[in-house]
Amino acid sequence: MAGHLFEVDNLNIEFRRSDDKVYAVNGVSFSIGEGGTLGIVGESGSGKSVTMMSCIGLIRSNGTVKAGTAKFEGHDLLKMNRKQLEHIRGLEIGVIFQDPMTSLNPLMRIGDQIMEGMIEHHYATPRDAFDRTINLLGEMGIPEPKTRFRNYPHEFSGGMRQRIMIAMALACEPKLLIADEPTTALDVTVQMQILALLKEQQEKKNMSIAMITHDFGVATNFCDKIVVLYAGQVMEVAETKEFIRRPAHPYTIGLKNSIIEVGQRDRALKPIPGMAPTLTSPPTSCSFADRCPLVTDRCRNELPVLRQVDGNHMVACHRAEEVLNHAV
Amino acid sequence: MPSEHLLQVENVSKRFRVRGKTLHAVENVSFNLDSGKTLGLVGESGSGKSTLGRVALRLLDADGGRVLFQGHDIGRIPKKQLRELRRDMQVIFQDPQASLNPRMTVGAAIEDAYVIHKIGTKSDRQQRVEDLLQRVGLPPSAANAYPHELSGGQLQRVGIARALTLDPKLIVCDEVISALDVSIQMQVIQLLKELQKERNLGYIFISHNLAVVEYISDEIAVLYLGEVVEHAAAEDLFKKPSHPYTQVLLQSILKVPDPQSETTQALMHIKGEIPSPFSPPPGCTFHPRCPFAQDICRTKKPEPRDIGHGHVVSCHFAE
Numbered sequence: 001m002a003g004h005l006f007e008v009d010n011l012n013i014e015f016r017r018s019d020d021k022v023y024a025v026n027g028v029s030f031s032i033g034e035g036g037t038l039g040i041v042g043e044s045g046s047g048k049s050v051t052m053m054s055c056i057g058l059i060r061s062n063g064t065v066k067a068g069t070a071k072f073e074g075h076d077l078l079k080m081n082r083k084q085l086e087h088i089r090g091l092e093i094g095v096i097f098q099d100p101m102t103s104l105n106p107l108m109r110i111g112d113q114i115m116e117g118m119i120e121h122h123y124a125t126p127r128d129a130f131d132r133t134i135n136l137l138g139e140m141g142i143p144e145p146k147t148r149f150r151n152y153p154h155e156f157s158g159g160m161r162q163r164i165m166i167a168m169a170l171a172c173e174p175k176l177l178i179a180d181e182p183t184t185a186l187d188v189t190v191q192m193q194i195l196a197l198l199k200e201q202q203e204k205k206n207m208s209i210a211m212i213t214h215d216f217g218v219a220t221n222f223c224d225k226i227v228v229l230y231a232g233q234v235m236e237v238a239e240t241k242e243f244i245r246r247p248a249h250p251y252t253i254g255l256k257n258s259i260i261e262v263g264q265r266d267r268a269l270k271p272i273p274g275m276a277p278t279l280t281s282p283p284t285s286c287s288f289a290d291r292c293p294l295v296t297d298r299c300r301n302e303l304p305v306l307r308q309v310d311g312n313h314m315v316a317c318h319r320a321e322e323v324l325n326h327a328v
Numbered sequence: 329m330p331s332e333h334l335l336q337v338e339n340v341s342k343r344f345r346v347r348g349k350t351l352h353a354v355e356n357v358s359f360n361l362d363s364g365k366t367l368g369l370v371g372e373s374g375s376g377k378s379t380l381g382r383v384a385l386r387l388l389d390a391d392g393g394r395v396l397f398q399g400h401d402i403g404r405i406p407k408k409q410l411r412e413l414r415r416d417m418q419v420i421f422q423d424p425q426a427s428l429n430p431r432m433t434v435g436a437a438i439e440d441a442y443v444i445h446k447i448g449t450k451s452d453r454q455q456r457v458e459d460l461l462q463r464v465g466l467p468p469s470a471a472n473a474y475p476h477e478l479s480g481g482q483l484q485r486v487g488i489a490r491a492l493t494l495d496p497k498l499i500v501c502d503e504v505i506s507a508l509d510v511s512i513q514m515q516v517i518q519l520l521k522e523l524q525k526e527r528n529l530g531y532i533f534i535s536h537n538l539a540v541v542e543y544i545s546d547e548i549a550v551l552y553l554g555e556v557v558e559h560a561a562a563e564d565l566f567k568k569p570s571h572p573y574t575q576v577l578l579q580s581i582l583k584v585p586d587p588q589s590e591t592t593q594a595l596m597h598i599k600g601e602i603p604s605p606f607s608p609p610p611g612c613t614f615h616p617r618c619p620f621a622q623d624i625c626r627t628k629k630p631e632p633r634d635i636g637h638g639h640v641v642s643c644h645f646a647e
Contacts, residue, residue, distance in 0.1 A: 043509035044480075157601055158373070187372035187536060188580040189598045195582075196595040214509065217582030221593045245587045258510045260517070261583050262539045262566060269521075271514035275479055 004071075005208050006176055007031040011068035013047070013054055013232070023279040024050050024063070025232040029306070032176065032225075035206040039223030039240075041213060043255075043276055047232035048212045052178050056093055057085040072176065091121040094169030098181040100161035104153040110164050111137075111149030114171055123172040136167040140197065159190035163197065170201055177202075180212045195222055216259055220244055225312075228252050231279055231287035234306050238313040248315040248324050251288045286318070294319050294328055334530045335361040335384060335498055339393035342376075342383050342554075349606045353379040355554040356393070359547075363497060364524065366531040368545030368562065370538055370577070374602055376554035377534045381500040384532060385417050386410070397498070415445065418491040422503035424483035428475040434486050435461075435471025441493040460489040464519060481512035488519065492527075500532045505540065517544060538581055542566050550574050553605055553613045556632070560639040570635060570646040572618045612643070620645060 013025035025047045032038045042048040053059060055070035055077050070077045072093065077085065089095070097103040105113055111133050118129040137145035140163040153161055162182060169177055179198065183191035195218070202209055213219050219226050220240055227237045228249065236249040247253050254272040274291045286292070286299040298318050306316040309324060322328045342354040354376045361367050369377040382388040384395055386402045395402050397413055405413070421427045428437055435457050442453045458468045464485040475483060484504060491499050501520065505513040517540065524531060535541050541548060541562075548565045550558040550573065558571040569575045582593055600617040603609055609616055615625040624644055632642045 043511060159601060188538070189372065189576060190601070191582075192580045192596055193598055196597055199595055215582070216510075216584050220584045221582045221595070244585050255511060256584065258514045259584065260514065260537075260539045260543045262542055262578070262581055264539070265543055265562065269514050269518045271518060272511040273515075275481060275512065276509075 004031040005034045005036075005073060006210070007069075007071045008051070008055060009069045009071075011051060011054070011070065012066040013050055013059070014064055014066055015060070016062045016064075020280045023232060023282050025054070026279070026283055028068075028229070028232065028234055030227045030234065030237060032208045032210055034175075034208060035202075036225060037202070037209045037211060037223040039211050039213060039219035039226040040229065041216065041219050041226055042229035043214060045231075045276055045278060046229040048214075048229050049180050050232075051229070052180065052210055052212055056089050056095070056178070057082065058095075087121070090117045090174075091123060091172045092175055094172070094174035094177045096162075096165050096169045096177065096179045096182045098184050100158070100165045100185075101153065103165060104161060106153050108152070109150050110153060110156070114164070114168050117168060118171050121172055129171075132171065133167070136171060137164075139201075140164070140167045141193070142167075159186055159193065162186060162190075162194055166194070166197065166201070170205075170207075173205060174207065176208045176210065178210045178212070181214070182211075183218065184213070184215070191218075198222075216256060228255070231277055231283065233283065233287060234314070234316060235288070236313075236315050236317075237306070239311075242311070242313050246310075246313070246324055248309055248313065248320045249288075249317045250292045250294050250319075250323065253323070254291070254293075286316075294323070332362075333360040333396075334363045334398060335532075336396040337380075337384055337393070338396070340380070340383055340390045340395060341392035342379050342388060343391050346606075351605050352554050352608055353605065354383060355608075357549075357551075357554075357556050358393070359549055359556070359559065361498070361530045361532065363530050364528040365546045366524070366533050366544055368541035368548040369532060369534045369551060370536065370541050370548060371551035372536065372577075372602060374553075374605060375551040376605075377551050378502055379554075380551070381419070381502050381532055381534050385414075385419055385498075385500055387419070415494040416497040417500075418494070418496040418498070419500045419502060420484075420487045420491050420504045422506050424480070424487040425475055427487060428483065430475055432474075433471065434473050434475065434478070437475075438471075438486070438489050438493060441490065445494065447494075456493070457489075460492055463492070463523075464489045465515075479512075480508055481515065484508060484512075484516055485519070488516075488523070492523070495527070496529070498530045498532070500534070502534045503536070504533075506535065506537070513540070520544070538577060550577070553602065553608050555613060555642065556640075557614065557643070558639075558641050559632075561637070564637065564639050568639070570639065570641045571614075571643050572620055573614045576617075 009029045011025050011028045015022040015024055028051050040048045054065055065078055114133045115129040118124040119126055134145045142148050142163055183194050211223055223240055225239050226243045228235045230251050236252050257270055272291050284303055285301055286304050289295045289299040304316045304318045306314050309315050309320050337359050340357050344351040344353055371377045383390050438457045439453050442448055457471055461470050466485050505516050533544050545562045548562050549556045552573050558574045569578050611627045612625040612630050615621040630642045630644045632640045634640050635646055
């Protein structure tokens with residue numbers, strides 16, 4: 001579709017367990033425009049990582065994509081064979097994982113690791129790949145790139161390792177960058193440095209970013225559109241401004257109220273009661289119903305579909321209009 | 329002399345020898361904590377906050393200075409007496425899964441403390457376990473569950489129940505909510521606050537989440553490379569952060585933008601990283617990253633100064 005670099009439609013993913021199945025992703029749809037930044041927000045088990053990683057063929061062996069499409073530049077990634085996916089991964093779509101220590105090869109010099117992708121994908125000759133690696137390390141703010149090229153991952157701090165991961169992900173100038181909780185393991189000052197670096201690189205190259213995060217602060221300050229997942233379903237999608245101004249799903253509102261922010265010493269805490277479910281059968285009613293302050297009989301009997309409430313603002317809640325009009 | 333403070337930490341230092349080199353984990357730190365109050369310790373990875381929490385409980389021995397618990401120097405009292413005191417000093421860790429024996433039921437793990445300290449009969453102990461589970465918001469049936477059968481939030485409630493078994497006076501909470509989802513974090517904080525009120529507990533609350541520390545603490549100490557660079561009442565610290573490092577930390581927090589203003593936060597460039605604790609910089613340890621550093625900062629270590637109402641800052645230029 002015009003303008004959409006990446007488009008997921010009605011994605012369904014199941015995982016087999018010893019005696020049952022987990023319905024991890026249930027009809028998820030969203031899109032990312034060229035140069036756009038989508039925040040995929042949710043708690044653990046909401047399906048945010050599974051959704052993105054499955055699209056590029058990174059799924060645990062007990063998982064199956066049951067239905068749906070994931071189109072990258074119009075081509076369905078889910079129909080591609082391993083070789084085609086390997087070609088796209090790293091070249092057209094870069095990935096940054098949460099924990100750089102477990103995603104970097106501890107026995108390989110970091111420079112060689114960055115070069116490897118470029119050579120593998122015939123993006124550059126070994127000589128050019130070397131020059132580009134030195135440049136990249138410099139751009140990532142790593143001092144003395146020529147010396148550091150020869151170091152191993154353990155010789156870097158957590159923040160520096162994450163910069164190396166970003167250099168690897170950006171090496172072949174991908175059109176889409178998937179960043180899976182890239183700053184969660186980092187200190188706040190380092191998080192700020194890494195996000196500023198990503199933004200700068202994105203603006204230079206008009207790259208699209210899918211930012212998987214559980215942190216509303218990161219999502220609202222870094223992304224221009226946000227999708228909220230719960231129990232493997234999209235609860236709400238909106239442009240960030242609209243999302244901040246007029247959240248319409250009770251889960252989104254509950255989650256926002258769960259965040260303690262600076263300057264709130266005197267506020268009362270109103271936690272969302274209970275915890276997120278693990279679905280062992282496909283959802284037939286609202287998965288948030290048991291924890292929702294606005295629950296009605298309808299919510300327990302009828303699955304709310306994701307529908308438009310205003311402009312590009314989509315919500316999967318029977319009572320979204322009432323919430324938006326402050327009727328409840 | 330009997331002390332009026334629950335805990336007094338006086339000029340405590342802790343160093344580790346690592347491959348022939350000395351790591352300065354905690355340097356000359358002092359603070360007091362009263363019953364029913366919370367001291368927040370904030371700082372980035374490697375700032376020494378967890379080490380300090382451990383030294384305060386004598387899970388680690390201090391290399392310098394002393395720690396007084398209810399007036400007793402816990403570094404000097406006899407083993408037997410220390411063991412008695414330990415009932416009153418408990419800790420809750422970040423990863424409750426890692427701190428529970430996977431082959432022991434939750435009930436047995438909680439009961440363990442009573443068994444070790446020979447408290448009550450079997451049925452008496454089981455009643456106490458049930459009461460504690462109920463108090464931390466878990467069903468009595470949880471006693472028969474194994475750790476892997478519970479969620480992270482439930483496990484952290486078990487961690488809290490275990491810390492409460494011997495009716496302690498002081499609990500060190502070391503990153504207790506960091507591994508939990510936001511909706512669960514708030515449940516745990518609410519529980520900790522209620523328990524503090526009910527039992528007049530003193531907390532040392534260690535976290536890198538500044539907003540949560542502000543919320544739960546009465547006083548806050550900011551650590552950088554093992555030193556307290558700023559110490560103040562929680563309100564004062566956030567209203568008037570006076571050490572350049574505290575200012576950088578506070579500016580690094582990404583807040584959800586105000587719906588009225590709609591402007592998102594600018595992503596800033598922050599200079600450098602925490603230097604190696606093996607060779608802390610001379611003078612003020614923050615000077616290599618400080619935007620206001622002058623010559624004096626590179627050579628002379630700033631002494632802690634009270635800039636008013638017990639707001640103590642270690643910076644030559646704070647006012």
